[in-house]
Amino acid sequence: MPFFPFVFLILLVAGVFWMVRWAMRLKVHPSGTQAQVATGYVSDIGMLRTEYRHYYGNAIEESRIESLFRRASNLTTEHNYPGAASLLEMLSRDAALPVVYTDLGVTYAMLGDSPRAADALREALARDLNYAPARQFLHTNRVIAPSMADPYTRELEPNNEASTANLIALGSEVGGEIQSGGGDIDYFRVITAAAPRDLVAVELANHSIGFAPHVRIYDANLRIQSWGEKTGQPGESIRLVGGPAPNSSLYISVATEDSKGGQYVLSVRPLRAFDAFEPNDEIMSSRRIALGQEIHANIMDADDTDYYSFQSPRKGSVTIDIRNDSDTLIPAITTYNNDRHNLGFGPELRQPGSGLHQTLNVEKDLTYYIQVWSQAGSSGAYTLRVE
Numbered sequence: 001m002p003f004f005p006f007v008f009l010i011l012l013v014a015g016v017f018w019m020v021r022w023a024m025r026l027k028v029h030p031s032g033t034q035a036q037v038a039t040g041y042v043s044d045i046g047m048l049r050t051e052y053r054h055y056y057g058n059a060i061e062e063s064r065i066e067s068l069f070r071r072a073s074n075l076t077t078e079h080n081y082p083g084a085a086s087l088l089e090m091l092s093r094d095a096a097l098p099v100v101y102t103d104l105g106v107t108y109a110m111l112g113d114s115p116r117a118a119d120a121l122r123e124a125l126a127r128d129l130n131y132a133p134a135r136q137f138l139h140t141n142r143v144i145a146p147s148m149a150d151p152y153t154r155e156l157e158p159n160n161e162a163s164t165a166n167l168i169a170l171g172s173e174v175g176g177e178i179q180s181g182g183g184d185i186d187y188f189r190v191i192t193a194a195a196p197r198d199l200v201a202v203e204l205a206n207h208s209i210g211f212a213p214h215v216r217i218y219d220a221n222l223r224i225q226s227w228g229e230k231t232g233q234p235g236e237s238i239r240l241v242g243g244p245a246p247n248s249s250l251y252i253s254v255a256t257e258d259s260k261g262g263q264y265v266l267s268v269r270p271l272r273a274f275d276a277f278e279p280n281d282e283i284m285s286s287r288r289i290a291l292g293q294e295i296h297a298n299i300m301d302a303d304d305t306d307y308y309s310f311q312s313p314r315k316g317s318v319t320i321d322i323r324n325d326s327d328t329l330i331p332a333i334t335t336y337n338n339d340r341h342n343l344g345f346g347p348e349l350r351q352p353g354s355g356l357h358q359t360l361n362v363e364k365d366l367t368y369y370i371q372v373w374s375q376a377g378s379s380g381a382y383t384l385r386v387e
Helices: 004-026 045-056 063-077 081-094 098-110 114-127 132-140
Strands: 166-168 173-178 186-191 200-206 213-218 224-231 238-242 249-256 262-270 294-299 306-311 316-324 331-336 342-345 356-362 367-374 380-386
Touching (some): 081 098, 114 132, 173 186, 173 249, 200 213, 213 238, 316 367, 367 380
Antiparallel strands (some): 200 238, 200 262, 294 380, 331 342, 331 367
16 A cells, blocks of 8 residues: 555644644633733733823723724734724724824734834824833834834924824924925924823924914814914014813924024923812812812813812801902802702802802702803912802
């Protein structure tokens, strides 16, 4: 009998056995643990939840977010990197977090797409310049140089449109130049700080005597901000202050008011203007206070509002006093009952710097809510006391 068929059969059986073992290594083991994901990929759902709360100021409410994260992790264990990249791109629209962009960068690197990998990792580092998982991956991988993924510190053309805006880091400086002739525009994008919402200062330091800069600021949907446009005289620097949403894209365009160009340095800096009770811009995130306690807080801008709650220890009345600690704020208050139904507004003030006093009838052991806001777009510090 020929010997060759037996050899062929043995090799075939061995091949099938090896393929089955390899497939099993990619699947979930009987113990419930998953096969190893790509080096540098973060599959820890706890990290996603922690970062989401930190950057957005509340817990994840959409189950879709965690589902996409888990599905992307599972696809990487199966070496399905195109599928994982697609899911992570979708996830980044609702959870623009360092962990998501780091995983996206690792996934693109596994696909051999270094430019997209660098862009994704830059998104992570724009939110946290020292983000450990991204930095560790850049340190150990042999394809992407660490500097390739850093936010820009020098204008890089082409950036004449928002779609090609240079991504810069909050708190850092970036140098640029507008060419003479009147047709040059430089676009930049910065990621605002994590929650709570804060004021930022957009500053353009003019380094050319003849350069008359024109600065515009847009939100993530490219809508120009009410506080976000200014033109300077030749040689003049520009400073604009506003309160964008936390962890969101802010676009900045720099152009010349005439045909003369010039050099400049641009920076976007957080002002940490929020008070210690933020975030409390919604009644469901109101801050519990005690009767007799003095609350020192502030209204940052026209979009800011502060909610507080207290439990009444008695049936009768309590007094609500706001002492104005600024000469700009025109304070106003709204009160709500235990069911969070509106009980009415406090006395209407006309002059900035005025204080406010109101009496509220209460029932024993029920919770009441106070909303402090401002009139006429005013802002400033105040002291609240309920007793």
